[in-house]
Amino acid sequence: MPTLPLHVRHQQQGARFSPVHEWELPADYGDPQSEYRAVREKVGAADLSHQRPFLITGRDRVPFLQNLISNDLNKLEQGKGLYATLLTAKGRVLSDFYLYLLADALFMDVEWTNAQKTVDQLMRFKLRSQIKIESPPWGRLLVSGPQARPLLEALFGSLPIDQEKSFFQTESDGITLRCIKQSITGGEDYHLYVPLEGLEKIWERLFSAGGVFGLTPFGQSTLETLRIEAGKPRYGIDIDEHIIPIEAGLEAEAISYTKGCYPGQEVMARIQTYGHVNKQLMGLTIEGTELPKKDDKIFQGEKELGWITGATRSPLTGQVIAMGYVRPQIATPGTAVEVEIAQARKAAQVSALPFHRPG
Structure with a gap:
């Protein structure tokens, strides 16, 4: 069973592990209630390095995806992201993901249990399009809570992002990292994507500086409680190929009614006109x-x-x-x-x- 790159570090911090699909992940660190209070009142950190990000490159990357996804990629500015779905012709959700616009690529954050299926589905439409989808060897650390921003600013200086689904890239001790602001707990959440070789050093720096902010590690059980309280649907749990985005409350964030054609667009337009879901x-x-x-x-x-x-x-x-x-x-x-x-x-x-x- 695969374990996280920082598995030993989590053991040293008192993690109790449980199987999650094919991975062995920290369920908690001995006191889930304290972990919960830390995230809601101070700051917590979770290791989500089992979740693979993807880079989509190639000269046709934007028009290729624009023709397939439910949101309008052409309106996206560099340094920002959007949420979108990939639908069947009948408007059912094959996948949902976040896309962030880099200078030379698109960065895709997709539910890890659905990641390979998503890539396979996209590549079915490749034909002659000049695109490439690959997963870089990066880990992912979530820093969450009202003291998350002060902690990160103590480490990296002033954060040049305020809006949800915005990001920046910086260096720390020679380690390049990308920081994305995107809430999954209903609070203030920052996702640090770090090359695997620098992951332990960044985790150590967080906890070296985090004491004065009340930093506490938290596991999957607390993360799931936070997610449900925040009402954030998750693919494979609350969304699957039988669900229409509007039924899951994704309409405002994931659907564009003005971008033109994409698979499932006619169904979305029909529901918008007649206003009925089952x-x-x-x-x-x-x-x-x-x-x-x-x-x-x-x-x-x-x-x-x-x-x-x-x-x-x-x-x-x-x-x-x-x-x-x-x-x-x-x-x-x-x-x-x-x-x-x-x-x-x-x-x-x-x-x-x-x-x-x-x-």
Whole structure:
């Protein structure tokens, strides 16, 4: 089972590991509640080096992708990024990803469990286009929380980025790194992409400087709780090839209605005109302490009207919270429903997403 390049370092910091797909990753560092509080109140760092970034190069890279993705790449400025989906002809989501415009390439951040399938799908359309997609040997460190920016400025100087989906490149002790501001926890998140040979040095520098800021390492279990509180859908969990972007609440961020044709565009335009989808991703708060599993059913009376995609015990609400798809007739915050957990019905209430709202 593959491990992270800094596996030994994480062991030394008290990590407890668990299998996540084919990887062995830090689940936590002994105290998930303290990890959670650090990210929400101070600053935390997570090693996400199992997530492979991709560089897309070649003279046709922009027009090639512009013809395939749901957002308008032609409007993107250098140093900025956008979120987009790759759809089937019927408007279902094959992949979702972030694209960042470099001077000589596009940088793609895609859900790691769906990465190779995404690359394969894109290359199916290559034909005579001059493009190349490769994964550079970089690690990825997430620095998250209200003290994330002060910590990074103590290390690298003033950060020349303020907006979400913006980035810059800098050098630290001879190590080139790229810093992207993009929230996955609902708070202030910075992703440091670092060549593998410099990864340990940057991790050490973070923790050498991070003591005064309250820096704490955090693992996958805390990251998942933060993600669900933030209402951030994730491919393979909340999104797959059966979901239309609008059903998952991706419309505002991922869909352009003015860019012209791409696979699935007619479906998006039809929904915009007639305003109807069969289901909607919503939050739920559930009574009791038992967590529902993925695909557990949501009922109102005897009618099955949805299913759970993911759940966690939320320190924010003090309750079990979940994300799930529900039919339009119950997609209103405050609607009383039941969730079937281990063959027993638990009272629940439909909630708006996100649960966590910064500020």
